[in-house]
Amino acid sequence: MSVTAAQGFRASGVIAGLKPSGRPDVALVVNDGPAHAAAAVFTSNRVEAAPVTWSRQVVSDGRADAVILNSGGANAITGAQGFADTHATAEHVAQLLEVSAGDVVVCSTGLIGELLPMPKLLAGADESAKSLSAQGGPAAAEAIMTTDTVAKESVVTQDGWTVGGMAKGAGMLAPALATMLVVITTDAVLDESEADEALHAATSVTFDRIDSDGCQSTNDTVLLMASGASGVRPDLARFNDALTQVCADLARQLIGDAEGAAHDIAIEVVHAADLDDALEVGRSIARNNLFKCAIFGQDPNWGRILAAVGTTKAAFEPHRLAVSINGVQVCRDGGVGEDRSLVDLTGRDVHVVVDLAAGDQGATIWTNDLTHDYVHENSAYST
Amino acid sequence: MSVTAAQGFRASGVIAGLKPSGRPDVALVVNDGPAHAAAAVFTSNRVEAAPVTWSRQVVSDGRADAVILNSGGANAITGAQGFADTHATAEHVAQLLEVSAGDVVVCSTGLIGELLPMPKLLAGADESAKSLSAQGGPAAAEAIMTTDTVAKESVVTQDGWTVGGMAKGAGMLAPALATMLVVITTDAVLDESEADEALHAATSVTFDRIDSDGCQSTNDTVLLMASGASGVRPDLARFNDALTQVCADLARQLIGDAEGAAHDIAIEVVHAADLDDALEVGRSIARNNLFKCAIFGQDPNWGRILAAVGTTKAAFEPHRLAVSINGVQVCRDGGVGEDRSLVDLTGRDVHVVVDLAAGDQGATIWTNDLTHDYVHENSAYST
Numbered sequence: 001m002s003v004t005a006a007q008g009f010r011a012s013g014v015i016a017g018l019k020p021s022g023r024p025d026v027a028l029v030v031n032d033g034p035a036h037a038a039a040a041v042f043t044s045n046r047v048e049a050a051p052v053t054w055s056r057q058v059v060s061d062g063r064a065d066a067v068i069l070n071s072g073g074a075n076a077i078t079g080a081q082g083f084a085d086t087h088a089t090a091e092h093v094a095q096l097l098e099v100s101a102g103d104v105v106v107c108s109t110g111l112i113g114e115l116l117p118m119p120k121l122l123a124g125a126d127e128s129a130k131s132l133s134a135q136g137g138p139a140a141a142e143a144i145m146t147t148d149t150v151a152k153e154s155v156v157t158q159d160g161w162t163v164g165g166m167a168k169g170a171g172m173l174a175p176a177l178a179t180m181l182v183v184i185t186t187d188a189v190l191d192e193s194e195a196d197e198a199l200h201a202a203t204s205v206t207f208d209r210i211d212s213d214g215c216q217s218t219n220d221t222v223l224l225m226a227s228g229a230s231g232v233r234p235d236l237a238r239f240n241d242a243l244t245q246v247c248a249d250l251a252r253q254l255i256g257d258a259e260g261a262a263h264d265i266a267i268e269v270v271h272a273a274d275l276d277d278a279l280e281v282g283r284s285i286a287r288n289n290l291f292k293c294a295i296f297g298q299d300p301n302w303g304r305i306l307a308a309v310g311t312t313k314a315a316f317e318p319h320r321l322a323v324s325i326n327g328v329q330v331c332r333d334g335g336v337g338e339d340r341s342l343v344d345l346t347g348r349d350v351h352v353v354v355d356l357a358a359g360d361q362g363a364t365i366w367t368n369d370l371t372h373d374y375v376h377e378n379s380a381y382s383t
Numbered sequence: 384m385s386v387t388a389a390q391g392f393r394a395s396g397v398i399a400g401l402k403p404s405g406r407p408d409v410a411l412v413v414n415d416g417p418a419h420a421a422a423a424v425f426t427s428n429r430v431e432a433a434p435v436t437w438s439r440q441v442v443s444d445g446r447a448d449a450v451i452l453n454s455g456g457a458n459a460i461t462g463a464q465g466f467a468d469t470h471a472t473a474e475h476v477a478q479l480l481e482v483s484a485g486d487v488v489v490c491s492t493g494l495i496g497e498l499l500p501m502p503k504l505l506a507g508a509d510e511s512a513k514s515l516s517a518q519g520g521p522a523a524a525e526a527i528m529t530t531d532t533v534a535k536e537s538v539v540t541q542d543g544w545t546v547g548g549m550a551k552g553a554g555m556l557a558p559a560l561a562t563m564l565v566v567i568t569t570d571a572v573l574d575e576s577e578a579d580e581a582l583h584a585a586t587s588v589t590f591d592r593i594d595s596d597g598c599q600s601t602n603d604t605v606l607l608m609a610s611g612a613s614g615v616r617p618d619l620a621r622f623n624d625a626l627t628q629v630c631a632d633l634a635r636q637l638i639g640d641a642e643g644a645a646h647d648i649a650i651e652v653v654h655a656a657d658l659d660d661a662l663e664v665g666r667s668i669a670r671n672n673l674f675k676c677a678i679f680g681q682d683p684n685w686g687r688i689l690a691a692v693g694t695t696k697a698a699f700e701p702h703r704l705a706v707s708i709n710g711v712q713v714c715r716d717g718g719v720g721e722d723r724s725l726v727d728l729t730g731r732d733v734h735v736v737v738d739l740a741a742g743d744q745g746a747t748i749w750t751n752d753l754t755h756d757y758v759h760e761n762s763a764y765s766t
Contacts, residue, residue, distance in 0.1 A: 044694075045690060045693040045694055046692075046693040046694075046695075046699075046701065047689045047690055047692060047693030047701050047704075047717075048693070048701075074686075076686065076690075077686055077689050077701075077714070077717060077718060077719075078718060078719070079702065079716065079717060079718030079719075081718075082718075111686065112684075112686025112687070112689070112690065113685060113686040113689075113714070113718075113719055113723075114719070115719075213672045213673070214670070214671075214672065215671055215672060215673045215687075215690070215691075216690065216693070216694050217690065218686075218689075218690050218693065287597070288597075288598055289596045289597065289598060289672070289753075289757075289761070290596070290598045290761050293757070293758050293761035293762040294761065294762060296758065296762045297761075297762025299762065301495075302496060303457075303459065303460055303494065303495025303496040303601075304495070304598075306430045306460050306495070306496075306601075307428060307430055307459075307495065307598070307599065307600065307601050308598075309429075309430060310428040310429040310430030310431070310599070310601065311427075311428055311429070311599050312429075316429075318429065318430050318431075318460075319462065321430075331460070331496070333462065334430075334460060334462060335460060335461060335462030335464075335465075335496075336460075336461070336462075336496055336497070336498075340496075370672075370758055371758060372755050372758050372759070374672075374676070374758075375676050375679065375753055375754060375755050375757075375758055376755070378672070378673050378676035378677065378680075379676040379677060379679045379680025379682065
């Protein structure tokens with residue numbers, strides 16, 4: 001049920017005709033309250049899409065009443081007209097729902113650099129408002145899909161409250177393969193600063209640690225809306241855990257459905273001097289095309305892993321580095337370890353452990369391999 | 384004639400049996416003087432191969448008498464034994480040539496993480512010393528090839544002196560697709576500080592500005608040796624120009640032969656606030672897999688270019704950005720410009736101009752597209 005699993009929310013997904021495929025492409029999620037706390041995290045790309053500029057302003061006061069999302073067009077790099085279109089969309093939804101446009105978040109995903117067909121989009125908004133229901137979560141999750149092959153939903157219920165979310169994209173907050181849009185709802189009683197703190201904490205260890213192809217979208221948005229409809233004030237630590245669990249689940253679903261990927265790769269960096277070192281090393285490996293091609297070819301080419309480590313500023317001594325791939329320590333003391341032919345890369349999941357031997361911190365970055373299908377999908381996207 | 388075009392040099396290339404293909408794999412270049420000035424630039428990867436560690440020391444005093452190069456094995460991440468093998472190779476060559484081992488540069492390229500078959504390599508060194516000749520440049524250029532499809536040579540002669548060079552690799556100094564090895568010789572009369580200054584100036588605007596796939600090798604080396612055999616002291620500005628011309632020619636040959644590439648892409652950044660901004664923006668685009676896939680698909684997807692620009696710290700205002708692809712201004716004032724369908728990407732050469740509208744500096748980065756063949760070659764490399 002995702003975004004409608006928590007009490008106080010209705011959602012819908014409809015066909016507005018924005019996608020050539022004729023699949024659902026407009027989703028609406030409404031918070032019926034009684035509370036309307038909201039928090040969001042957006043792309044750090046400085047070339048941000050019009051809906052990001054708009055929505056950043058909407059949530060700045062900690063309140064949102066609804067979010068409208070469309071696939072079939074990103075409304076990014078569309079200038080003043082693009083922003084006017086986002087504004088008009090929010091005003092239109094506000095009238096339909098009898099709320100303020102300043103409380104309507106807008107998200108878009110699809111091709112960059114083209115204006116949205118506004119008559120179709122606004123008609124879709126009308127239709128989505130009519131279709132709102134407390135069972136509408138799955139329809140909304142379907143309508144935000146672009147190159148996704150499956151809808152992505154996750155729910156945690158405990159202590160009398162629920163957190164549920166939906167996501168689209170085969171990418172991540174920073175950076176992104178394709179735009180990542182995530183809407184999470186909860187009926188726990190939270191004020192806006194609690195929502196904001198919980199969302200930043202959860203995204204920093206989940207969506208921020210998936211890195212499919214090192215590219216960063218202009219449209220990435222993660223929105224949390226809290227209705228308070230359960231009437232239960234949660235233990236905040238337990239709420240943060242549940243929210244992190246939903247975010248981690250959605251993040252793994254995104255990596256698992258990344259464009260053209262054949263392997264899901266967890267890069268665990270251990271014994272780093274500090275967290276930043278662990279993240280820098282993990283990202284450096286995750287973005288190394290030679291390593292990613294090797295995994296596609298089921299080749300445990302650990303030399304490429306060490307070459308990627310060597311490009312970072314992290315604290316390490318080359319002769320103390322160790323690398324394991326799926327449990328086989330192919331590199332120890334910065335040199336040849338166990339026989340690389342012992343590594344089995346036939347399964348989808350790959351677990352790389354890089355030991356920096358420099359401290360007691362660690363982090364895991366999730367990524368994908370680089371495949372023929374990735375090249376194919378991304379060379380044919382706009383045609 | 385490349386490295387033997389200048390007076391005072393002999394070279395050879397022989398089959399030592401390091402490559403499974405049975406192709407030539409050991410090259411030797413000797414400076415017979417009368418002078419022996421040398422300078423070198425090495426990979427900035429902190430996980431550097433044994434021959435890089437060795438050769439850095441060799442050239443630190445500004446002198447080199449010879450360089451031995453092998454393909455068929457990088458001798459990288461091979462620990463103490465790997466370094467001992469490099470040392471033994473230099474000692475062996477020194478005895479053959481009756482010079483000091485401390486003046487013998489060693490370069491290796493091939494798979495990382497495996498020890499070299501030393502008996503074969505040393506027998507190859509014997510053979511290469513016997514085969515030395517003033518016409519040996521082409522044989523040496525062939526023996527350093529790995530995945531290269533053609534040997535890469537360049538010569539400039541003027542004012543009574545000559546600069547000639549050979550290169551291998553489908554990559555670059557920093558970063559690198561595959562190891563780049565370059566040997567440049569000249570018979571101009573230069574002292575070591577003049578050689579060093581000229582080499583750094585030339586590489587910074589040539590090899591440092593090619594970026595095929597953002598990966599950086601453990602073995603990259605560019606070596607300049609000056610014999611003084613012409614007896615002519617060059618005008619230093621004219622020497623720098625000639626050296627830069629040879630480096631630029633070799634760099635373009637490397638990009639033109641990059642693994643699996645279907646397009647050579649020049650990314651020209653103009654009106655940047657400073658040179659660092661221009662380089663950061665150029666590299667950011669050159670490393671964007673989505674952009675590189677789009678060019679492979681002959682898709683002028685300029686949105687991906689702006690998304691890459693947006694991830695940088697360079698000075699710019701999004702609404703003032705402009706992008707041209709092969710002469711068509713597809714983006715102006717940060718929005719849609721001329722019709723993208725006017726862009727012709729059927730040829731091999733692609734010229735992207737990004738206007739940051741922030742100053743009067745500029746730079747060009749050369750890269751390649753991301754293709755099925757790149758994935759194929761790099762997923763099958765070690766198998």
